[in-house]
Structure formats: structure tokens, C-alpha cells
Amino acid sequence: MDDVKKKVLLDLFASPWVIVPLVGGLSAWLLSWGMDGNTTLNMVGLAGVLAGMGIQASRLIFGIEDLTKKAHSYVTEQEKLAQEQKLDQLMARLKQDEDPRSEECLKRLRTLYTALALEAPHGHTATMFREKVDQLFQAAVRQLERSLELWEKARRLPGNTSRLLLTERKKAIDEVVLTVNHLSRTVEQYHAFQLKDSDHELAKLREELDRTIEVARRTEEVIDALDAPQRYDDAEYER
Structure with missing residues (x-):
């Protein structure tokens, strides 16, 4: 897997817009389990998980092109920085x-x-x-x-x-x-x-x-x- 694809997957699955509702929903379910079941917390948990999955799906369907462009720009910039550092080191040796x-x-x-x-x-x-x-x-x-x-x-x-x-x-x-x-x-x-x-x-x-x-x-x-x-x-x- 190349660096651009890795960056796209990272942005897709590790986005705060995805993680926050998922973590919130799972936390609500965990609290409900600790309280031997709580309808409100179960509903909050379900809403959080569904919201996180929905946002992730919409980003995958409608935002993949934009994510790919941003990932490509990011990877290109990182490669440039790495090359400049390498050339700086070579210059010092020369x-x-x-x-x-x-x-x-x-x-x-x-x-x-x-x-x-x-x-x-x-x-x-x-x-x-x-x-x-x-x-x-x-x-x-x-x-x-x-x-x-x-x-x-x-x-x-x-x-x-x-x-x-x-x-x-x-x-x-x-x-x-x-x-x-x-x-x-x-x-x-x-x-x-x-x-x-x-x-x-x-x-x-x-x-x-x-x-x-x-x-x-x-x-x-x-x-x-x-x-x-x-x-x-x-x-x-x-x-």
C-alpha cells in the first residue's frame, strides 16, 4: 500500500468527526452495561455509533476524491521535506x-x-x-x-x-x-x-x-x- 492510500485511510477512519460519535456511543453502551441496562444510554449509544458510521460512509462516498487530493499533497510535501533534509546533509559533507x-x-x-x-x-x-x-x-x-x-x-x-x-x-x-x-x-x-x-x-x-x-x-x-x-x-x- 502506497503512502497516499495510507493517508486516505487514516483520514477516513481516524477523523474526529468519525471517532468522537463512535467513542461516545460505545462509552454510553459501556455505562449502560455497568448499570445493568439503561434505555436512555442504549439509545444514546446507538445514535452515536450510527452517526459515526454514517459520517464515515458519507465521507467514503462523497469525499474520497477530496481526501485523495489532500493526501497526495501531504505526501508530496513530506517527500519534499525529506529530500531537502537529505540534500542539506549532503551539502554539509561536500x-x-x-x-x-x-x-x-x-x-x-x-x-x-x-x-x-x-x-x-x-x-x-x-x-x-x-x-x-x-x-x-x-x-x-x-x-x-x-x-x-x-x-x-x-x-x-x-x-x-x-x-x-x-x-x-x-x-x-x-x-x-x-x-x-x-x-x-x-x-x-x-x-x-x-x-x-x-x-x-x-x-x-x-x-x-x-x-x-x-x-x-x-x-x-x-x-x-x-x-x-x-x-x-x-x-x-x-x-
């Missing part, structure tokens, strides 16, 4: 890696992504473009994370192995810089084409992003290949 380009790349990525997110996409092609931007943003962030891991490991290793990892780490940052530069130019073109309402040009930009995403994916594979032998060495060392 400040220590002796390469100011990595920190600058993350700053630019966040600025581009935030500015783009403030604008609602117009049309299917623009929506698809925004999805590609999101994929590239996530890929670039993963590259920065993995490159930082290489730097952290290089600090623990002696001599040639450390220099090799640092050299490859520099190449990884070079790729991120190129990715961010390309994304920046593409977003600028996107804004221009949005004003012209040109789906054809937006589709071309989306295809360019596809190629950039593929380059980012291959870069990730290279970093993973570099890191794999070191993971094995770390495991052997721990034994």
Missing part, C-alpha cells in the same frame, strides 16, 4: 571534500530544480520534460554522493590506491559539472520554448535530456566499478 566544485554543483542543481518546480507545466510534453529533469537531478545527486564516498575511502588508503581513487573522483566531478551546465542551458531553453508554446522544441529538449541521463548512468556504473574492489578489500580487512 563542504569537507576539498573540491569546491562539488558543493557548487549541488547549489546550482537545487536552484534549478526549485525554480522549475515553482512553475506548473503546460501540456503533456512539458510534463514529460519535467520528469526527465527530475531523473537527471536525481542522477546528478547520486553521482555527487558516490564521488564523496570515493573521496572518503581515498583518505583511508595509502599511496597509489588513494591517488587513483582521487583521480577518478575528480573525473566524476568533471562529469557532474558538465551535467549541471547542460541542465542549466536546457532549462533556459525550456523557459523560452514554453513562452512560444512549442511542443516540438520541447520534445527535442526531452530527447537531449535522455542522452544526458544515459551519460550520467554510465558514469554511475564507472564509479560503482571503481568502488566494488574497495568494498571487497574492506570486507576482507574486517574479517
Whole structure:
């Protein structure tokens, strides 16, 4: 069950409008039972339970769409907050890696992504473009994370192995810089084409992003290949 459905069910069944009359009705029945039966309390209990169930049914029938929209907005906002916290933590770590380009790349990525997110996409092609931007943003962030891991490991290793990892780490940052530069130019073109309402040009930009995403994916594979032998060495060392 995804987070949106969980939130909808929580709002549906845990709403005070549902819980209060139900709890009130059950409490009245409990008191009636403790008093060996009381007609008034039984009627109050029945009214409370029926009212709670009725409200729940009406919310399910007539308010499910509104609940779903609110749940989706809530979950989206929580995901944004979690992402921002994660990026803040990454930024703090990047400040220590002796390469100011990595920190600058993350700053630019966040600025581009935030500015783009403030604008609602117009049309299917623009929506698809925004999805590609999101994929590239996530890929670039993963590259920065993995490159930082290489730097952290290089600090623990002696001599040639450390220099090799640092050299490859520099190449990884070079790729991120190129990715961010390309994304920046593409977003600028996107804004221009949005004003012209040109789906054809937006589709071309989306295809360019596809190629950039593929380059980012291959870069990730290279970093993973570099890191794999070191993971094995770390495991052997721990034994």
C-alpha cells in the first residue's frame, strides 16, 4: 500500500468527526452495561455509533476524491521535506571534500530544480520534460554522493590506491559539472520554448535530456566499478 492510500485511510477512519460519535456511543453502551441496562444510554449509544458510521460512509462516498487530493499533497510535501533534509546533509559533507566544485554543483542543481518546480507545466510534453529533469537531478545527486564516498575511502588508503581513487573522483566531478551546465542551458531553453508554446522544441529538449541521463548512468556504473574492489578489500580487512 502506497503512502497516499495510507493517508486516505487514516483520514477516513481516524477523523474526529468519525471517532468522537463512535467513542461516545460505545462509552454510553459501556455505562449502560455497568448499570445493568439503561434505555436512555442504549439509545444514546446507538445514535452515536450510527452517526459515526454514517459520517464515515458519507465521507467514503462523497469525499474520497477530496481526501485523495489532500493526501497526495501531504505526501508530496513530506517527500519534499525529506529530500531537502537529505540534500542539506549532503551539502554539509561536500563542504569537507576539498573540491569546491562539488558543493557548487549541488547549489546550482537545487536552484534549478526549485525554480522549475515553482512553475506548473503546460501540456503533456512539458510534463514529460519535467520528469526527465527530475531523473537527471536525481542522477546528478547520486553521482555527487558516490564521488564523496570515493573521496572518503581515498583518505583511508595509502599511496597509489588513494591517488587513483582521487583521480577518478575528480573525473566524476568533471562529469557532474558538465551535467549541471547542460541542465542549466536546457532549462533556459525550456523557459523560452514554453513562452512560444512549442511542443516540438520541447520534445527535442526531452530527447537531449535522455542522452544526458544515459551519460550520467554510465558514469554511475564507472564509479560503482571503481568502488566494488574497495568494498571487497574492506570486507576482507574486517574479517
